[in-house]
Amino acid sequence: MPLGLIDKQILWNRLIAVVEEQAQTLQRTAFSTIVRESGDLAAGVFDVRGRMLAQAVTGTPGHINSMALAVGHVLERYPAEAMRPGDVFIHNDPWMGTGHTNDFSVTTPCFRDGKLVAIFACNSHLMDIGGVPRMSGSIDVFMEGLYLPILRIVEAGVVNETLMELIRANTRLPVETEGDVYSLIACNDVGCERLVETMAEFGIDDLGPVADHIIDTSRAAVLANIRALPKGTWSSTLTLDGFDGPLALKAALTISDGGIHVDYAGSAGMVKQNFNVPLCYTIAYTSYALGCIVARDIPNNAGSLEPRTVAAPPGSVVNALKPAAVVARHLVGLMLPDLVFGCLRQAIPDRVPAEGAGVLWGINISGPRVSPPRHDDSFVVGIVTTGGMGALPLRDGLSATGFPSGVRGGPVEIYESMSTVIVWRKQYRQDSGGAGRQRGGLGQDIEIENGIPEPFELACSYERLIHPAAGFDGGLAGAPGVVARSDGKSLPGKGRFPIPPGIRLHIRSPGGGGIGDPRHRDPAAVAADLANELISPEAAHSLYGLATDRAAV
Template identity: 50%
Template sequence: MADRQLSALARIQTQVMWNRLIAVVEEQAQTMIRTAFSTTVREAGDLSAGVFDLKGRMLAQAVTGTPGHVNSMMESVAHFLAKFPAETMRPGDHYITNDPWLGTGHLHDLTVVTPAFLHGRIVGLFANTAHIIDIGGLGMGPEARSVFEEGLYIPIVKCFEQGRPNETFFDFIRAGSRTPIELEGDIYSLCACNEAGARRLIEMMEEFGMEGLDPLAEVIFDASLRATEAEIAKLPKGTFRAEIRSDGYEAPVTLAAAMTIGDRTIEVDFSGTSGLSTRGINVPPAYCRAYSCFGIKVVVAPDIPNNWASLQPFRMRIPEGCILNAPRPYPVAVRHVVGQLLPDLMMGCLAQAVPERVAAEGASCLWNPPLRGGTQVSGPAAKIEDFEIITFNSGGTGARATKDGLSGIAFPSGVRTMPVEATENVAPVVFWRKELRPDSAGAGRTRGGFGQILEIGTKGDAEFAVNAIFDRVGNPPRGRLGGRDGASGVVKLKSGAVLRTKGFQIIPEGDRLVLLLPGGGGMGDPRERDCEAIARDIADGLISPERALADYGWAG
């Protein structure tokens, strides 16, 4: 009896320590949000934060963050340890990189790793990633022909050594960016957030009398792996294939997958996927694995904590030469316009095994227009001050088996839509319209989410530029099980001219940029939709009577 009671108490204590660990990394992420200079972090939450053991294995991640950052960051810490072994690290050291192949896939993401020390001995590592506004080069856009044109390339280096800033590093950083103050401030923010996590971890370890993280890590990893394998074991076995199309740059891109569900593993083979692009829509393999694993996990094991062990059963074969396995020095700045389609592709495979657990396709790729103005666009004729800004916006998500899709919500990325006031406060831009886009949701028994309408100008309607990085224009989100497709996206001027979906383009003086964001696909036969739900959408101005009749056969 005493042994059983002791075992029960040990399990309770382990659960308490696990909950504390989640609180530690969440405080780590919130510290970054409170101190960040970039609106992408402060307003949109485009970041990740986590704690790792000394082997570089992620124990826990913050709830705040994106799959592309979290799951790529999970791989990146091992690269830091390969260059700077744990035994060489000292208190106050901070290490940084934006290498797309060692970090999270493009130069605009900075990853920082910081050691945590207990009584002078290293016990763990904290890592984070954040999207920054500018890293020099051509800026965030698809038009570079190599990664070296896309911005300042930072190898894994120390940005702080035992608490002292690496002044040479910061000189290079300041000289290489259009927004040097924001970039330097963001780096300090990343280091501060890791320090906050390290302090809380040490407090926790002292409270529980822990000498190291290994015992807790092994319990977390063992439980997570066994739970994930148990969920996989419940699935139908076999190989399931799917394809999805992206608008691409030079030509449309096909993403193909063959998913094999085994007793304890799920393996995905991307053979048949289109080849590499000459422009920056290529995807480094870590980013491919990040969003593919996420797309599987949200269907197969959504309630199991996301850590090193829970992702081990998901295995990827990404052929060389395909767009999902870009080698150095291919351009990768906007890898998200292809990579964020991967969860839809994974669900296309899983829809054949567990159709009741997947969603229809959604807008998926963020519509986050990088905007630029002033002398760097108009030269001496500029009528507004120089600015460089990016704002995050989302279309509709796909319908679910029993629920409608969500409107204006970022899935799979998970970033928050940025308030227009936050963007207008830091740049001379004006959002004249930001509203839901009627008739954009794919019809179905459950309908997709609605896209948005954005109309963007500058103060005085001065000339400015957009570096377009949009998708789902030529290939709208598809419905499932009889559901209709969502509406395609549109990129145009208010005056009516249609713009390219990707690339640097000028918005003339007196004109404005208009974006019609895609809607999510529907699920199931539209004729089976609840009449009250149709009437409610009509009353809210989201569906026109004409579309209600055409899509649902509903005449009121």
């Protein structure tokens, strides 16, 4: 019996439930802290043609929207007719995956009664896959650790032990890395199991009609939203800190009845350092930024993504070519939404936020576990910290929020339990949100010290130390980020630096920009910020004009 419209809608929602369980399996079984605690992952289901039908709510745009492209690459290498029950494919090619080698992608064909009915995919960040330990030290992708092309890691249900041994041999954390690979495999297995159960429940053996309904309906909904927008072309520029000097990004955004197109012509060329961005990652965050405007209530799938298109000159920093160094591609890639919003702000200013902190401030450290050190007893651990989101036209920006990545900040208790460090302070950074009628979100103030009399090393890749998040329409910029030691020594935002015993590391993440004249902010909101110590008495008086006697409360 043909499926009716209600049946297709129910199956659509059921697919979202299936992939969410798939993602939760990955998060709960992962060894990597950034996956287990912060959700740096993606999971989704595809039809047999490689079209993404549903993605889990758990996950990040950079992983999800690049995963939407990755399955097509797997099918080019291993066509559907060559796949067998029990096969699993793995790779971490930055240009076919999520943009850098630390993210492993796993693809699993799903069979029902011997027939291929769907494909499940997932990816996640692995803490160590070899390569140079200095985060900013690589100058080509071959220095950035193990590089796997698209390979079968499981063939007809049998694990390729040679490949697994190769993976174990190319990491400083062999147990954790192997565990993460099995976590990815299990994630897809759970998704396939639930899908087969769902198809049996509904008595169907082909997802084709449901797939077409999902994709066609989503595409039409996005196009309807686009057609309601002003038509034209708008341009924007954004200056990043860069490494040896500022890095300029440019975009031109065109809205037409047929879709939205973003062209990054004029952006800086590839750089020697490792924050070049493969095109798949550029597409991922550009599509996400556009989706915030035109697809907020529309599921993310191949249909809703199709009207959003991207172009970038080959050899530019946002379309880096192999073998460019790309391990820190997030430094540029996560800033692209602010650049896109800079274009959209000219067309629809009442729907676009001010600039935000953008890039995640991961505190990645390594060192010996004991004193005196032993060569076979060390740790490598990372915790995600975040800055402030830019203000929105009708509300304040969120504080300590990983926008646009969606990666959550990790609990310091886990961080401490896996290393020797002590986190002495982790709190909102007062006055870091850009003042405005709507205030920018606040960054964080964090202090870390080693708990044993040995140094530890900080590997950092940070932005917004020199060029803070801008405010708009009279709003002020957010506070720039700061990296420093308690002995008064300032550290640059990129590199690997020893922190001696007895010295505290100070991390102060940047705030988001404000919108509107601060003097027009609701006095009650200013008073509440003051009472909650989000702003200082001095800022309340000098920036917001709160009466002196109230500012002294």
